[in-house]
Amino acid sequence: GNSVTQMEGPVTLSEEAFLTINCTYTATGYPSLFWYVQYPGEGLQLLLKATKADDKGSNKGFEATYRKETTSFHLEKGSVQVSDSAVYFCALITNFGNEKLTFGTGTRLTIIP
């Protein structure tokens, strides 16, 4: 079956630090990969996505590259801000047309001024 393993939290960083949140996956077929973000009291928002190997998704300074050889989709940001404090979820879909998202457990990120 499909599964997503992501870096356990919580993660606490100082403002302007470099961020990496690791995500690896196991899937049948060729999955599409996603990062979702959940700010306090809100629903999940799609942060970025990649649909095939070597694709790079990017948004709001965040990036993640679809690495088929290492089955990974690590989230990175060069300089985090306090406003980036949230819970980040890595997820995948293996079959567009029957969109069951498979999620990781989430990583809580706190940025200290």
Place this chain on the structure above:
Amino acid sequence: NAGVMQNPRHLVRRRGQEARLRCSPMKGHSHVYWYRQLPEEGLKFMVYLQKENIIDESGMPKERFSAEFPKEGPSILRIQQVVRGDSAAYFCASSPDSLYEQYFGPGTRLTVT
């Protein structure tokens, strides 16, 4: 365009009572998905519905849980005779088509006492 609406945001039920969770998809969206997040776990797919049809309920517990998405009105996730293990956050997502991204609501946090 309002986002996905879920209500109530918080719901407390005693063991044995019924819980009804409502989800109003975004305007123009006819596909609805329900996910459950147990404490310290990732979101898990429960059911996928289109208007008046259940497309995939492979993630739904076989007993006490049911879902509907009528022609008019919100989608309803119903849990009969709740038990403590049902305490979780329940998220709804919608999309205009099965090939599109899913947009998530803020979730309903169910607590069973």
